[in-house]
Amino acid sequence: MAEKxxxxxxxxxxxxxxAREQIKKDNPxxxxxxxxxxxxxxxxxxxxKSEWENKAVKQKDEYTKLVQEFERNGGSKDAGRKKSKGARKAAPKKSRNKDSDDDDEESGEESD
Known part of the structure; x- marks a missing residue:
């Protein structure tokens, strides 16, 4: 299957x-x-900025057509998307507190 x-x-x-090359020339x-x-x-x-805005609109239209064709051909809307960092499930943190009840029970000491 083709990429999105x-x-x-x-x-x-x-x-x-x-404009990048001209900026470099003007600012050695x-x-x-x-x-x-x-x-x-x-x-x-x-x-x-109309020249550039028009070019961007044309590219956006072409992109929209390509995405529709991609999806018609079995491509997923999520294809090519990176998972966000927030989407991962965080592992539970282990307590390192030496004064916790669990540590006291394991060492045979009772807390008051």
């Missing part, structure tokens, strides 16, 4: 992918984390 289609990129991520020696910060500043300052 990957989610489409947001308008910002599409733009950042295209910039770190990867700084590229993301600079990209965020430039994105917020942009007046017209």
């Amino acid at each position: 289609p990957k989610r489409p990129l947001s308008a910002y991520m599409l733009w950042l992918s295209s 020696g910039i770190k990867m984390t700084e590229i993301a910060k600079k990209g965020g500043e430039l994105w917020r300052a942009m007046k017209d």
Whole structure:
């Protein structure tokens, strides 16, 4: 069975992918984390984001079609999803308290 289609990129991520090299050229020696910060500043300052928003909408539509086809062909809605950390059942913690009644009974001492 084929894998579930990957989610489409947001308008910002599409733009950042295209702008990353220019940001590097404009800021020689910039770190990867700084590229993301600079990209965020430039994105917020942009007046017209419609080009990227339209591309994101098109990708989202295509993704929706691919997911529907995937599910029609027997794919599960949960396929490819990672289990969240909160979904795991926590193991009960053992008490290490030396003054507990259980420890007193095992050692033959009684508590008052």
